[in-house]
Amino acid sequence: MAPGSINAVIDRVVPQGPFALGVVRAIVNGTFLISTLLTSFYALGSLPPTILRPTGVMKLLPWSFYDQLLTPSGILILKISMVLSLVSSTIGFGTVISTRTSLVLVLFYQGLLRSFGHFNHDEMSAVYFLVVLAFTPCSDAFSIDSWMRKTTKERPAFAYAYPILLMQLLLAWSYFSSALIKLRVAGLKYLSADNLPALAIFHSLDNLHDTSFKIAFMLPQIKQYVAVAVAFVLVWELLFPLAIFWQRIRWWILGIGVVFHFATLFVMNIFFPHQLAMYLVFVNWEKRIRRIDNQR
C-alpha cells in the first residue's frame, strides 16, 4: 500500500488531534491510578518474600531488595511513588517525565504481582499503552502542561493519530493472537462440547477466585449450545481487528467484548477490568468534544 493511501486510511479511522491523545493518556494512567488507590499495599507487603518467584528482569534484583520492599514501610514508599507519578501523568503535569516514571513504576509493580502469581493478561494491553504514551506528545492538549504553556504546539496530525492507531492495533492483536494461540494449542478440540463447562467448573470450585458465581455447574446440561458460543467467541476474536478499520461494526465488536468479559466473570469467575477500560481508546474524542462545543 502506498504511503498516501495509508495516510488516507489513518485519516478515516483515527482521531487526528492532540485532544484525543490527551484524553487517552488520562484514561490509561487514570485506570492504573484508580486500581492503585483501591489496592491494599499494606496487605501485599505482608506477604512472605519466601513465596516470591521473580520473573523476567525481576530476577536481576537481589533478595535483600525484596526483603526490604515487602515490609510496611517499603511497600508504602512504592504506593506513594506510584500515586504521585500516576496523578501527575493522569492530569498531564510534567508529562514528559511523569508518563515515563509511571511506566517504570507500573511495570515494576505488575512484575511484582506476576512474581507471586502468574502471567495473566488483564493489565497487559494497558501496560503497552503506557509504553506508547511515554514516548508520544500526549500532553499537547487536555493537560495541565498545555494549560500552563498557553501556546499551542504545532505538530503534524499523524503525531497524534499514529499513537492511537498503534494502541488500537495492540488491543486488537491481544484478541486476535488469543484466538490463534487457542487454535494452535488445542486445535479444533477447543470447540469440543466439554471444553468450557470443564474449565468453568474448575474455576468455580475453590474460593481463591475473586468471585464465587456457580453458574458454571449448569453448563453441562446445555453443553452443545455452549460449544456454539465458544465457536462464536473464537470468530469474534479473529474479527476484532475489523473494529479498527470498519467503523460501522466497531461498536458491535466492542459491545460483544463487554458482554464476553462480563460472561467470563459470571461463568468462570474471571474478569478483565483493565482490558475493558482500554476499549475507550476506540472512542473518537475529537469528534465528541466538537459535538459538545457545537451544542454550547
Next chain:
Amino acid sequence: MMAGGDLERGRSYCILRGETVKGETVDVAPILLTNALYSRTWTMVNATIDNQSFKLKSIHPANEEMLRRYGGLENLPPGARVPDLLKVWGELYNMQQPESSPNRLKAIRLDMYRWESGRYSDYDKFVTSWRQVL
C-alpha cells in the same frame, strides 16, 4: 486456559477456611485480604503448594536454609511455605475484626480437594489440609 478445559484430566483445588474463637468454621475469601493479587490468588497458592520458590536458580536465603534443614528438594514436604502464607492471611483477617470479636480466627487452614475426571460429579474428594494456629 488457552488449551481449554479437559474433562478427562483430574484437577485439584483449595478452599481457605478459618476456625473462629467461638468454634465455627467459616470460609475466608483471600481477595478480601490481599486484593492486590486479584485474578492471581489461586496460582500463587498452587505455586506455593508446589514449592516453586525452592526451584529457582537463585533461591531466597531463608528457603536455602530450609532446604538444608530438610536435606534437599526431594525431602521437602508439599507446601513447605503454605503455613507462612496462612499466618499472614490469618493476621490480616483478624485485623479486620474488633479485638473482642468472637469472629476472630484462632486457626486458619487451606483444604485441598480433587475433582476426579471423566464426569460432572464428585467434585470434592478431600486430599489434604494445611493448618496454622494464630
